Amino acid sequence: MSKLRFVIAVWVTCAVSSGGATAQQTRARQSRARSNSNASVAESRLNGVYRIDPASSDKLYSVVANASSNVPFGEQQRFFIDLTIRLTPPDQLAIERRRQRISIASSRAPRISFEADGITRTETASEGRTVRTRAVLNDERLAVSVTGGGEDNYAISFDSIDGGRRLRVTRRIYAEQLNQPVVIQSIYNKISDVARWDIYGETPSSTSEQTASAAEQIPPASTNGETGAGARPAKVGGDEAARLRTHLDEWIAATNSRDIRKQMTFYMPTLKAFYLARNVTSDAVRAEKIRAFRQAETIDIQAAAPEIVFLEGGRTALMRFRKRYHLEGRNLNRRGEVVQELRWQQTNAGWKIFSERDVRVIR
Numbered sequence: 488m489s490k491l492r493f494v495i496a497v498w499v500t501c502a503v504s505s506g507g508a509t510a511q512q513t514r515a516r517q518s519r520a521r522s523n524s525n526a527s528v529a530e531s532r533l534n535g536v537y538r539i540d541p542a543s544s545d546k547l548y549s550v551v552a553n554a555s556s557n558v559p560f561g562e563q564q565r566f567f568i569d570l571t572i573r574l575t576p577p578d579q580l581a582i583e584r585r586r587q588r589i590s591i592a593s594s595r596a597p598r599i600s601f602e603a604d605g606i607t608r609t610e611t612a613s614e615g616r617t618v619r620t621r622a623v624l625n626d627e628r629l630a631v632s633v634t635g636g637g638e639d640n641y642a643i644s645f646d647s648i649d650g651g652r653r654l655r656v657t658r659r660i661y662a663e664q665l666n667q668p669v670v671i672q673s674i675y676n677k678i679s680d681v682a683r684w685d686i687y688g689e690t691p692s693s694t695s696e697q698t699a700s701a702a703e704q705i706p707p708a709s710t711n712g713e714t715g716a717g718a719r720p721a722k723v724g725g726d727e728a729a730r731l732r733t734h735l736d737e738w739i740a741a742t743n744s745r746d747i748r749k750q751m752t753f754y755m756p757t758l759k760a761f762y763l764a765r766n767v768t769s770d771a772v773r774a775e776k777i778r779a780f781r782q783a784e785t786i787d788i789q790a791a792a793p794e795i796v797f798l799e800g801g802r803t804a805l806m807r808f809r810k811r812y813h814l815e816g817r818n819l820n821r822r823g824e825v826v827q828e829l830r831w832q833q834t835n836a837g838w839k840i841f842s843e844r845d846v847r848v849i850r
Contacts, residue, residue: 531584532627532651536683537675538579540653544673547574551763555666566664571763573660575846576673580656582645583682587624590682595847597687603629627651634661652677728795731804731831734838735793738829742788745780747773753840755832760842772843785815790827804831804838807846824849 551571558566577593584590592598603622610618622631627647634640640661648655654675661668734753741750754769761767761775780786793808806829813822826849830842 532647533582533584533629533645533654534680534682535651535677536579536581536679536681536686537654538678539576540674540676544576545671547571547576547671550574550669550671554669556664557666558664567763570660570669574658574669574671576656576658576671579686580654580675581682581684581686582629582654584624584629589622589624589629590684592682592684592687594686598684603631648674727797727801727804731795731806731838732793734831735790735806735808735829738840739788739790743786745786747777747780750776753838755834755839755841758841758843759830760844762844779814782819783814783816785813787813802833803841804833806831809849 551567551574554567554570556566577595579594581592581598582589587602587604588600589603590598590600601622603624605621605623607619607621610620616635618633618635620631620633622629628644630642630644632642642659642661644657646655646657647653654677656673656675657670658673659668659670738750738753741747741753751769751773754772756769758767758769758772759765761772764771789811791809793806796805797803798805807826809824810827811822811824814820825845826847828842828844828846829840831838832841
């Protein structure tokens with residue numbers, strides 16, 4: 488896969504492809520960077536680090552709900568779940584422009600550099616198709632496209648807006664299964680004028696004091712109830728982070744032991760999100776989990792240490808973690824790994840889950 492296809496794949500499919508830079512290429516880039524360390528970065532409003540503003544961005548599930556597919560009815564649920572995962576935008580991105588040379592990274596992919604010179608480059612994909620990639624700069628707009636790759640037909644544009652204070656990212660997916668292209672726009676707030684490349688794999692510390700310190704330039708939390716990455720983390724005592732980690736361990740243990748009564752004690756009466764559904768009652772959540780417990784004779788869920796960010800003055804918490812699962816039954820054998828997200832609300836009865844979803848499928 489070419490560098491441009493790698494960039495687009497990361498942004499549109501949220502998958503870090505093995506076709507990215509090799510170790511040799513990385514060393515070469517680092518060598519060039521050292522030799523050019525005194526070269527000035529061309530003045531560009533695109534340069535900097537950005538964090539997503541959920542309140543100003545298209546709502547992911549609304550975009551997916553309005554998409555139209557020609558896949559068979561029995562396959563549509565899986566198709567739209569995959570489409571949702573592909574369209575989920577990264578929380579952060581970094582861009583640096585040196586004349587026509589662009590370096591870009593996101594919280595889902597390491598830095599990659601390429602020439603935005605408007606030249607169309609061709610390559611032969613593994614399936615024998617001819618794939619064309621092109622990147623072009625037009626003032627403060629970067630546009631990259633990949634065509635000819637079947638399901639890998641996509642485009643992305645980066646537009647500097649509001650005098651360089653924000654960035655509009657527009658992604659388009661063209662697929663044979665879609666009756667028309669799917670388009671989603673995400674708005675990002677600039678939090679630094681200088682690109683920073685350590686955002687890939689960056690995990691907010693589980694102690695909220697360090698999280699808040701790292702996000703000191705993030706705009707204040709919105710008042711419309713959004714609890715996404717655009718809200719400012721609050722300085723909350725480390726005891727609360729420890730309490731949430733304990734809750735996660737207990738929640739996982741209740742799942743593995745198929746203890747539905749214990750597991751349901753962690754939920755709000757209504758969840759704003761439960762995977763692809765919205766405004767789901769805890770009774771509906773209970774019914775779904777009971778159904779899953781009945782199907783699986785063996786349930787083995789393992790969770791890595793979570794990332795925790797406190798939002799809305801510490802009243803809510805965003806928790807993400809890697810989850811490995813193995814479900815086995817008479818007609819069931821499922822295993823895999825995902826990045827799962829739980830959102831917690833502080834109540835008189837303690838922390839309760841008001842959103843549960845997968846944000847990325849790893850395998």
